[in-house]
Amino acid sequence: MRVDKYLWATRYFKTRSKATDASKKGRIRVNDAIVKPARDVYPGDLIKLRKDQIDYVIEVIDLPPSRVGNKLVDLYRVDRTPKENFEARKMIELNQDYYRRKGEGRPTKKDRRDLSDLLRQQDEEE
Numbered sequence: 001m002r003v004d005k006y007l008w009a010t011r012y013f014k015t016r017s018k019a020t021d022a023s024k025k026g027r028i029r030v031n032d033a034i035v036k037p038a039r040d041v042y043p044g045d046l047i048k049l050r051k052d053q054i055d056y057v058i059e060v061i062d063l064p065p066s067r068v069g070n071k072l073v074d075l076y077r078v079d080r081t082p083k084e085n086f087e088a089r090k091m092i093e094l095n096q097d098y099y100r101r102k103g104e105g106r107p108t109k110k111d112r113r114d115l116s117d118l119l120r121q122q123d124e125e126e
Contacts, residue, residue, distance in 0.1 A: 001063045003030060003047065004037040009064045010073050012049060012056070022051065046080075053088075056081045 001009075004019035007028070013019040022028055023037040029048040030039055041047065041060050049056040057080040064076045107115070 001041060002037060003028060003035055003039045003041050006041050006060070006063065007047070007049065009067045010058075010077050011067070011070060012051065012058075022049070027051070054081070054085050056085075 007019045008016040020037040026034045027050040045060045047058040059078040
């Protein structure tokens with residue numbers, strides 16, 4: 001089975017084209033080799049995948065006949081991703097709360113004035 005189809009079937013990607021794009025960008029490795037989307041995977045292969053700033057490590061147990069439900073995914077793979085990878089993601093998300101949330105766009109004129117006032121006050125205190 002192709003690596004992009006396998007990752008789509010085991011629900012790591014929402015669409016097969018997203019799995020293909022990730023492979024073309026070099027974010028998917030099979031047995032420590034960067035692979036193209038058409039590379040076949042076999043039981044026993046180790047897939048390393050970078051998605052959403054998390055490095056997943058997946059061992060292929062069996063090949064699914066098609067896309068499987070969430071409850072059946074564990075029949076076809078073993079997730080060997082270290083817990084530290086998920087903790088690092090949480091720390092990144094926590095550190096980004098001090099600034100603008102994603103999707104709020106560029107700072108407004110009022111935001112820039114507030115920032116200038118804050119910097120001016122800090123300079124006066126020194």
